[in-house]
Amino acid sequence: xxxxxxxxxxxxxxxxxxxxxxxxxxxxxxxxxxxxxxxxxxxxxxxxxxxxxxxxxxxxxxxxxxxxxxxxxxxxxxxxxxxxxxxxxxxxxxxxxxxxxxxxxxxxxxxxxxxxxxxxxxxxxxxxxxxxxxxxxxxxxxxxxxxxxxxxxxxxxxxxxxxxxxxxxxxxxxxxxxxxxxxxxxxxxxxxxxxxxxxxxxxxxxxxxxxxxxxxxxxxxx
Numbered sequence: 001x002x003x004x005x006x007x008x009x010x011x012x013x014x015x016x017x018x019x020x021x022x023x024x025x026x027x028x029x030x031x032x033x034x035x036x037x038x039x040x041x042x043x044x045x046x047x048x049x050x051x052x053x054x055x056x057x058x059x060x061x062x063x064x065x066x067x068x069x070x071x072x073x074x075x076x077x078x079x080x081x082x083x084x085x086x087x088x089x090x091x092x093x094x095x096x097x098x099x100x101x102x103x104x105x106x107x108x109x110x111x112x113x114x115x116x117x118x119x120x121x122x123x124x125x126x127x128x129x130x131x132x133x134x135x136x137x138x139x140x141x142x143x144x145x146x147x148x149x150x151x152x153x154x155x156x157x158x159x160x161x162x163x164x165x166x167x168x169x170x171x172x173x174x175x176x177x178x179x180x181x182x183x184x185x186x187x188x189x190x191x192x193x194x195x196x197x198x199x200x201x202x203x204x205x206x207x208x209x210x211x212x213x214x215x216x217x218x219x220x221x222x
Contacts, residue, residue: 023070030065032091033058109205143169149201154193154209159185171208172197178215186211 031045033052039059041049052061092102106112107119114120147165150172154163159180165172174193181189194209201207 026069028065028067029063030067032062032064034060036060111206146201146203150197150203150207153196153200157189157193159189169203169207170205171210174209174211176211176213178213181213183213186213 029045029048031042031048031052033056035058037059041061042063044063045052045061049061052058089102089106092105100116100118103116104118104122107114107116108122108126110123114123147169150165150169151163154160154172154174159176161175161177163172163174172193174189176186176189190209190211193211194207197203197207197209
């Protein structure tokens with residue numbers, strides 16, 4: 001059976017009989033593309049070259065990962081594909097670039113604590129660049145919809161007093177009632193909210209969930 005090739009930044013191969021099948025095998029191929037003059041193509045994906053070249057203006061293609069699974073109406077399938085920074089870090093390590101470069105790429109979006117002054121400098125430069133008008137364009141309606149969805153999901157959990165999306169939707173701060181959720185419960189709540197956002201919202205990059213629980217004791221001296 002000839003597979004149907006869908007181009008979505010990676011390649012998802014599905015049988016054309018998807019609508020009629022009870023269980024469908026899925027193969028996800030993660031391919032690195034570049035414009036190096038050598039024109040090298042990974043032999044493992046040589047059969048896809050014509051499709052790749054029709055979709056992308058690159059000359060070199062290399063297969064990085066293959067994820068296989070099976071999906072059916074009763075049994076969904078999920079897989080984790082390395083994002084831009086994770087994939088970049090692995091490539092830098094593979095080509096033995098200096099640790100300073102690897103750490104800067106891994107840390108400049110605060111995915112990891114800063115370990116070098118270079119990471120802080122790149123983080124600041126990236127923030128300045130991203131704050132330019134139109135630098136990272138997103139349709140206003142889509143932005144509002146995404147931020148509202150993140151806040152509504154966070155507020156839907158029991159014990160939550162309020163929630164605010166900050167940093168253009170890259171973080172949500174959740175305030176809880178201290179008499180309804182204890183300190184241990186905040187950790188579980190943060191995990192549950194992050195999981196639901198991951199499943200229900202389409203967003204670029206990552207969304208950090210911060211749960212805030214505050215207890216105040218007040219006395220008046222007379």
